[in-house]
Amino acid sequence: MLQDRYGNGLSTGSVAARDAYIEGVDRFLAADVGVDAMLGRAVTEDPGFALAHLGIARSRQIMGDGRGARAALQQARDAATGLTNFETGQMDTLGALIEGRAGEGYQLARAQLADHPRDALVAGACLGVFGLIGFSGLPGREAENLALAEVLAPSYGEDWWFLCMLAFAQMETGQHGPAERTIDRSLALNARNANGSHYRAHLYYEVGETAAGYGYLTDWMVDYPKEALMHCHNSWHIALWAMAQGDVDTMWRVIDADVDPRGALGPPLNVLTDMAAILYRAELAGVEVPGERWLVISDYAAKLFAKPGLAFADVHAALAHAMAGRSEALQRIISDATGTAGDMVRLLAEAFGALAVQDWPVAVAHLTRAMGDHQRIGGSRAQRDLLEYALAGALMRMGRSEEARRLLVMHRPHTATAGMVAGLDT
Numbered sequence: 560m561l562q563d564r565y566g567n568g569l570s571t572g573s574v575a576a577r578d579a580y581i582e583g584v585d586r587f588l589a590a591d592v593g594v595d596a597m598l599g600r601a602v603t604e605d606p607g608f609a610l611a612h613l614g615i616a617r618s619r620q621i622m623g624d625g626r627g628a629r630a631a632l633q634q635a636r637d638a639a640t641g642l643t644n645f646e647t648g649q650m651d652t653l654g655a656l657i658e659g660r661a662g663e664g665y666q667l668a669r670a671q672l673a674d675h676p677r678d679a680l681v682a683g684a685c686l687g688v689f690g691l692i693g694f695s696g697l698p699g700r701e702a703e704n705l706a707l708a709e710v711l712a713p714s715y716g717e718d719w720w721f722l723c724m725l726a727f728a729q730m731e732t733g734q735h736g737p738a739e740r741t742i743d744r745s746l747a748l749n750a751r752n753a754n755g756s757h758y759r760a761h762l763y764y765e766v767g768e769t770a771a772g773y774g775y776l777t778d779w780m781v782d783y784p785k786e787a788l789m790h791c792h793n794s795w796h797i798a799l800w801a802m803a804q805g806d807v808d809t810m811w812r813v814i815d816a817d818v819d820p821r822g823a824l825g826p827p828l829n830v831l832t833d834m835a836a837i838l839y840r841a842e843l844a845g846v847e848v849p850g851e852r853w854l855v856i857s858d859y860a861a862k863l864f865a866k867p868g869l870a871f872a873d874v875h876a877a878l879a880h881a882m883a884g885r886s887e888a889l890q891r892i893i894s895d896a897t898g899t900a901g902d903m904v905r906l907l908a909e910a911f912g913a914l915a916v917q918d919w920p921v922a923v924a925h926l927t928r929a930m931g932d933h934q935r936i937g938g939s940r941a942q943r944d945l946l947e948y949a950l951a952g953a954l955m956r957m958g959r960s961e962e963a964r965r966l967l968v969m970h971r972p973h974t975a976t977a978g979m980v981a982g983l984d985t
Contacts, residue, residue: 565677576604590753590788676714696899719748723755773800791825795833845981857883870900871937877908881915926950
């Protein structure tokens with residue numbers, strides 16, 4: 560029986576289909592372009608190759624094409640005859656994920672990984688900041704993410720993709736030394752892995768090496784295609800570092816080209832969250848942000864994330880609506896927030912509403928309540944620094960600069976905080 564790169568049996572008799580499938584999956588794991596094209600080639604070689612259809616479905620879902628993902632999933636199910644146990648488990652797990660049954664999907668994923676730990680697509684659906692653990696809305700998700708990665712690590716050895724996922728799990732729990740060794744091993748095996756470059760950027764951020772991170776990621780992105788999965792988000796990192804170094808012109812140039820919804824080609828979730836976050840972080844740093852920019856991202860949120868349900872998106876949509884003065888849209892999120900992190904969404908949405916009208920005491924009260932458990936909304940530590948800096952900024956506006964300084968020193972002692980809140984030098 561033919562196998563994938565991880566030694567899992569595949570129900571195709573076509574070597575050409577198998578080879579195209581392996582290439583397509585590798586491109587997916589590296590956040591490279593051409594995923595659908597390579598998996599489409601596998602389907603052309605063998606129309607009954609169910610996992611190739613499923614890979615297309617998962618790729619489309621990641622890029623925010625829900626309708627296309629469900630159509631490809633149906634094609635996978637129509638072709639699902641004579642599957643191996645490995646293939647059946649992957650089909651059930653990713654099918655649940657694509658159809659929005661995340662809780663069931665995670666239980667299926669853990670069962671699949673117990674039997675087939677080298678199912679990289681299912682492992683990847685669990686691990687990482689936007690995975691099933693990351694978006695679970697439950698306390699302790701960072702520790703759970705690292706625990707799963709460590710359980711799976713012996714099964715992957717020196718695999719470039721898994722090493723970068725392990726490195727990110729390590730750095731998100733503060734294990735910066737082990738994370739550096741792990742991510743460097745990953746990039747030594749595949750330097751053009753965009754997930755790896757992204758996680759290396761996070762490590763630079765976490766240890767406060769602003770100039771080094773800016774230089775590394777700017778150079779790495781030179782020939783990374785704009786339509787690729789991580790282009791928008793990696794550009795966010797570059798823009799954030801440009802701002803930290805006082806280069807506001809470069810910050811706006813990168814935002815306009817690659818983060819703003821009028822220029823970005825990334826997944827809608829990245830476009831919404833990255834744009835809203837960097838606009839507010841720019842305001843905190845003393846950069847003038849035209850109101851029209853907030854209207855654009857508020858419109859984008861209202862169009863593509865109209866129904867609350869994903870906490871990380873809802874929090875950033877609430878910020879966009881609040882800063883754009885769209886009180887009705889903001890109140891809709893507050894009243895309709897659902898899911899395990901719905902309480903945190905409401906708390907932060909109310910905080911942003913208070914920030915927008917400069918009601919600093921109310922904003923401080925809500926943000927302070929969120930500090931102990933805001934990891935539940937999802938996103939990385941770097942992304943959730945938005946909340947830390949927002950609280951520090953509100954404290955500054957109340958004349959409580961020493962408290963703001965102490966907050967950042969206690970909560971984020973290793974990140975570069977100079978210039979992140981205007982008037983506050985930590």
